[in-house]
Amino acid sequence: MLAKTPAVLPSPQPITLDGVTHGYGTGLAVDTVTLEVRGGELVALLGPSGCGKTTLLRIIAGFIQQREGRVVVGDRVIDALPPNRREIGIVFQNYALFPHMTVAENIAYGLAARGESRTLQDDRVREMLATVRLEGFGDRKPRQLSGGQQQRVALARALAVRPRILLLDEPFAALDKNLRLDMQIEIKRLQRQFALTAIMVTHDQDEAMAIADRIAVMNRGRIEQLGTPVQVYDEPETLFVNAFIGSSNLLSGLIETRESGGYRVRLDAGATWSVASKQRFEPGSPVLVSVRPEQLDLADDPAPDRLPITLSLSLPIGGELIHDARAIDGTALKIATSRRPGAPLSGAGHAHCGLSAHARPSLFPRPASPPETR
Amino acid sequence: MIRLDRRAFAVGSLALGAAGLTTRAQAAGSLTAAIYPGTWEEAYRNVVAPALKKAAGVDVAFDSLFAVDQVAKVRAARGVPPFDCFVLDPGPAASALQAGLFDPIDAKKLTNAAKVPAGLITPHAVTCNAQVVGIAYNPKKFSAPPKGWADLFKSPYVERLGLTGFQTTFGTVSIIEMAKVFGGSESNMDPVFAELKKAVTKAAAVAAPAAMPGLFQQGQIDVMYTNTNTVAILKGRGVDIEFVRPETGAITFQTTLHIVKGAENVDAAYRYMDTAISADVQSALQKQPYNMIPINKDVTLVDTLDVKSVDELAGMVTHDWTKINPQRAAWIERFNKEITK
């Protein structure tokens, strides 16, 4: 028999994925994933479609039995447990509210399944409706609610049974853009309030950056990088992560010499930059230098660390001006500069471009084939 | 073969229809005859129609209808009959006669009349086929054949018996004969109903008449009352089946042709009936797959029929359908009620 829902909130539980591997047919959808999520932490699984993030979530929920590896919650291996015994709350992308039940019945569903008394069910439903600020909506059917309201009901339903783990599957994908921020705050608040360890699946880096404590960037069934949003953004460890998170310019070049904390790199585009890196490169090896558009500056005069470029187009995007440019070796560049109010958009023409003072370019070995981007 | 005939039929009926619309005076060389669907239609299209064309140059179009539908159609037509010739079993024939739906028959107009045993051509009917009804059983399943109607209600036969009611002519006359064996008669069926009521719980099957051959072939039943046609057909399919004449005699009844009252093509109808009872046609119709018992004395009977000669028919049991018809609906209802689970 299922444990009844605890009256007192439990302390948050860590989740450990240990070498989890799963595949459909011959290919591997999830390839030896090892991940430790600390108690009370929100980790986003971020990656393009087909990267295995949803499969991983379904393995944790128990909808799929993995081929290899273990899933541990707290100190308990839960692989043998069916989904209804795992005490995991899940919110689906489409919310998956039961259309034939009222909001209150939806929220009470998990409690009824656990054989809780009617009184407790009613109390908990009232409490949860208040928690998600939907008082008075209990008698409505899901189809009578807006997307954001359905999302909140889905959260209330998942949290009503006091789970230890909350899984979120693309929770904001179906919401209007201006609703997303509200819901992101809401989820963060509830996660704290209910002392939940949470895993969110998303393909949207902004969502992940906004809400996650740590981000696991996934590609082809593997975790490419696990780190805080800042780490992932500023110090991408692989070309894939670099390309997937934010936008960046890739310049090819050769290692010239080693220097303290990094290398001097001669770029094909006609400049020599100092780039910090912990990786090992031999002089003369081909590399790619990645630099974010906002970490490039425009200048009129040439210098050894500036690339000659041809500007073709400048677009004002919010407070920024995005310049579309081309280097002499043909590399397309994007450069972001802050826009001075009232100043005219600088037109086409020749200019030079160098690293800004706070720039942190990244260095990657150049692959034989063109680098994969999204 | 059949396809061609059907096309000819379609063209013929179109022509007939057109002629009917314009002048109502149809060519002397054609007629429309009602025929039972199934084996009868096949037999008459393939054997009688070509023979008629060859002998008299008359074209026949067939309207395929069951007996009750023929009667209903002629009744509904009120004096403008949709076809010229009936083919009927004794029950419907008796009621049609009472309803005055026949024109009289002049036997002198039939060249083959003399070859038909006395009594088979009446002032209103020309017999074209005889049916002989008795008991059929599977010889491999019993050490001895059932001897008479009463045996059907005894072990080991009753446990393997297929029972059927009054829907058909053969069923009706068989049960009447059973009634006589148990001390009843056409006017007193109580004894046989009492026996039937006891038998239904033991019998192997109680089913629609049309289902009986299939049940016998499947081994679901091993004894039934039926006509010799059915026995011959099943034998032809390799089924172990033998026909037995009950001690009290096999039953016979006739299928008859009649001229519809007010028929347009009376001369053609005579030619048609004359052809149907001719030795050649009767001889062809007795063979597989038709197995119809001939009524023409010139025909040498094939040994698959369970009847040796046409003359034998005269010695068999017959029934008066003017007495049966008024009671039949009540018997059917009683059979329904008493044998239903």
Added chain:
Amino acid sequence: MSVAVATTTGDARPALFRGRARAPSGGPRVDWRLAAPLGLAYLVFFAAPFAILFGISFYADAEQTRLGLDSWIKFYGDLFYLKVVFDTLKLGVFAVVATTILAYPLALVFRAAGPRARQALVLIILTPLLTSVVIRTFAWIVILAREGVVNQSLMALGLTSTPLNLLQTELGLVIALTQIEMPLMLLPLLTLMSRMDQNLVDGSRALGASQARTFFKVILPLTLPGWIAGATLVFASAATAFISQSVIGGARLVYLPALIWQQSTVVYNWPFAAVASLTLLFAVLAGIMVLGLLGRFARTD
């Protein structure tokens, strides 16, 4: 990863059961004359014969010479005929129950199957429909007969020493009808099953519901409209299955279709046959309406 719309399943009920209230207001205008050919055909080939049938039922005698309620009184005053009506409806209910018990597990398997397996299943389910009912009925004689497949297997296994009588029994008839009518139950049910959102099932499981609870609380209510459509078809079809009833059921099981046939073509009592026909029509309609009422309670929105 598909981007699903916010309203999960939408209105999954078959159009047949959607109420008038849901007629699209301001929807595309359709010229009513488009329905004229079929409407006319219905008028000529259904409404008119129906009126005639209704008229005939008020003749008092088989010869149709006198008007009167005799046929109605004879039918409804006789327990035997009322039992025939009851048995006919009971047969329909049995067929519905049997097809339901077998169809739901298969539908669950179908729901869990991949696209290839689904295609194969649909093909297997549809194949019987390509064979005539008459042939399927006679095939059941071969299977159920004393020397048929079932009895030979049972005897070979030593489960029975004498062959069982399956033909001519209600059990045998229900078995055959279950197979014959199964596609009618499965097709609407599978349509709804395949449309059902897997997340609803997963969600129920994650919330702590057992598989049984998930079935009864989520899958069953959401596929009920499909079941009702299937049950309606099976009920109407089984109650009126003249061929199967008479060939497999035999003469000891009297159902309305056989009674109508007997009265109209053997006894030639058309008024009484008309009463039986109208009774069959309205009895089946009543059964369908009961199922339709169930559909009201099973509204999924």
